[in-house]
Amino acid sequence: MTPVISPGLSRRIRGARSIVAFTGAGVSAESGVPTFRGADGIWSKLKPEELASMGAFMKNPSMVWEWYAHRKKIMSGITPNPGHYALARMENLAPSFAVITQNIDGLHRRAGSRTVYELHGNIERNYCMKCGTPYGDDFVVASSGVPVCPACGGLVRPDVVWFGEMLPEDAWDASVRAAEGADLFMSVGTSAVVYPAASLPLVAKRSGAYLLEINPEPTPLTPQADEYLQGASGVFLPILADALEGARRLPHSHT
Ligand code: OAD
Numbered sequence: 001m002t003p004v005i006s007p008g009l010s011r012r013i014r015g016a017r018s019i020v021a022f023t024g025a026g027v028s029a030e031s032g033v034p035t036f037r038g039a040d041g042i043w044s045k046l047k048p049e050e051l052a053s054m055g056a057f058m059k060n061p062s063m064v065w066e067w068y069a070h071r072k073k074i075m076s077g078i079t080p081n082p083g084h085y086a087l088a089r090m091e092n093l094a095p096s097f098a099v100i101t102q103n104i105d106g107l108h109r110r111a112g113s114r115t116v117y118e119l120h121g122n123i124e125r126n127y128c129m130k131c132g133t134p135y136g137d138d139f140v141v142a143s144s145g146v147p148v149c150p151a152c153g154g155l156v157r158p159d160v161v162w163f164g165e166m167l168p169e170d171a172w173d174a175s176v177r178a179a180e181g182a183d184l185f186m187s188v189g190t191s192a193v194v195y196p197a198a199s200l201p202l203v204a205k206r207s208g209a210y211l212l213e214i215n216p217e218p219t220p221l222t223p224q225a226d227e228y229l230q231g232a233s234g235v236f237l238p239i240l241a242d243a244l245e246g247a248r249r250l251p252h253s254h255t
């Protein structure tokens with residue numbers, strides 16, 4: 001049976017002036033990107049602080065690069081799923097719409113979303129730790145082993161946020177502003193346990209947003225949500241986009 005959303009939620013989506021989608025690994029799960037937590041999650045097999053931290057990189061850069069080369073390979077072979085496309089469709093329909101993502105796979109932009117704040121960086125980008133020169137993946141692939149900056153000899157690292165590091169300031173500031181201004185805030189496919197990102201749904205709720213959560217499993221955020229849709233983002237987001245599209249079509253059907 002196809003899930004449905006309540007008429008109340010449909011009305012809310014149609015009436016929203018500013019919608020924000022806050023996404024996590026679950027949104028890319030249906031594209032074949034493994035999530036971090038849960039029984040099959042990456043962190044059930046590997047320790048994050050031994051791979052995704054500056055300490056790990058300084059101790060063993062080639063091991064960390066091997067891990068990122070593996071993840072880059074997974075991510076180069078994937079495509080957006082119906083959840084990503086539904087968010088891109090909603091951006092074209094809503095008066096104001098933003099995606100705040102913890103994902104580093106670039107799938108929101110590839111699906112057509114334009115206003116995307118990447119809180120944890122992007123795996124397609126790299127930069128020199130010493131002089132800051134940015135490098136694309138072609139450079140990294142061409143380097144054997146740990147890529148070294150031709151300009152200054154510094155080590156090149158992936159442009160992703162590691163444990164213990166600050167989030168990119170521009171993306172963070174824009175995300176806080178979007179959360180404060182949202183009247184509908186959707187937390188989608190995230191376990192909502194990694195801070196400071198996980199504080200954004202609460203910032204939005206405190207500022208008056210209706211908090212909607214979409215996830216097959218309840219999370220620590222669920223008790224705070226005004227509404228919880230239990231299921232996959234690839235199922236529910238297209239239904240929400242259809243509800244918004246219906247709102248756009250209505251005035252035309254009466255003329
Ligand atoms: P997690 O792996 O912690 O959580 C993924 C969530 O997606 C879980 O709550 C799942 O129940 C849910 N899920 C699984 N399949 C889904 C589907 N088809 N549709 C919707 N939801 C689904 O991933 P994140 O919350 O993104 O940080 O993790 C946050 C951060 O922790 C990541 O950005 C990463 C990680 O360590 C850094 O790398 C800095």
